[in-house]
Amino acid sequence: MWLLVYIPAIAGIWRYRFWGFWKWVVAMFLWQSVAxxxxxxxxxxxxxQGDGLITGMVRRATNDGAEVALLGVGFWIVFLIGVVLIVSQMRKAARQPPAHAEVASNVPLLRRTAETGGLTLAIAALMFVSLSAMMSAKPLAATQDAHTLEQEVADAAVEIGRTVPQQIDPSTKLVGVRSSGRVLIYDYELSERGTSEQMRDFFAKNSLARVCADAVMRPEMRRGVTFRYSYMLIGQEAPVEIDVSEAVCAATVGGRSDGTQQ
Structure with a gap:
């Protein structure tokens, strides 16, 4: 976006060498800097690190919710309106140079070339700083070793595991908590008979929305954690395993409710 400053500044060096034009170049620089x-x-x-002051406050206050995207849309609308207004003032100033304005062709070529070089280095430095801030703020899964998140999940399994066994309701008992990579697994035993399809349908209708809306679990899903619910039913040889991840929750919001990934 610093090109919005660089391009008119180049025009100011090689053609419009008067304050009436340059004040709007400065205005564009300030507009971009504040943005x-x-x-x-x-x-x-x-x-x-890569967030602006207001964006960071909104991201933390909403737990990186939809309000961040709405803020972004509103910002771009206001920012582009400002750009259009400043550019229109630049064009107006360019068409009405003062009588005492310095004639660009009278300025030595070496001087204009040196000014262009200095401007290019300054803008390149600003772009480098902006890019560095964005690169340093990559998502945790992309910037840190995968083992870090997996260790967090393993530690969480140990911590939660200290509270089991737990009788959740008359027919459901939490008997263990374990981890597998980035998957946190809850092992349940049910004292009633049923089929895999019945269990999945019951989970989709009674538990999925609550898990996806959980203020602690959903942010972890966004980081790449999957929560697996493993139910051992009477008469079944293997447990019914239901995974809940960010993809599952996003699909559920869009209309799916079966608790399975597409």
Whole structure:
């Protein structure tokens, strides 16, 4: 986006060498700087370095919810309106140069070339800083070793496992909690008979929406954690395993409710 400053500045060096034009180049620079400082959106909850001041506050307050996207849309509308207004003022100034304006062709070529080089280096530095901030704020799964998140899941399994066994209801008992990579597995025993299809249907109707809306579990899903519910039914040789991940929850919001991934 720094090209919005660079291109008119080049025009100012090689053609419009008067303050009436350059003040709008400065205005564009300030507009871009304020936009980056307040509304940059290159961060995450875990690594907020790439976020602007306001974007970071909204991301934390909403737990990276839909409000962040709405803020982004609103920002772009306002930002583009500002760009259009500033560019229109630049064009107006370019058409009405003052009588005492410096004639670009009278300025030595070496000087204009040096000014262009200095401007290019300055803009390149600004772009480098912006890009570095965004790169340093990649999602945790992409910037840290996968083992880190897997270890967190393993530690969570140990911690939750200290509370089992738990009688959830008259027919359901939580007998264990374990992990497998980024999957946190809850092992249940049921004292009633049933089929795999019945269990999946019951889970989809009674538990899936609650899990997807959980204020603790959903952010972990966004980081790449999957929650697996393993139910051992009477008369069954193998447990019924139901995975709930970010993809499953996103699909459920879009209309699916069977608790299975597409």
């Amino acid at each position: 980056d400082f307040l509304f940059a959106a290159g961060g995450t909850l875990d690594q907020p």
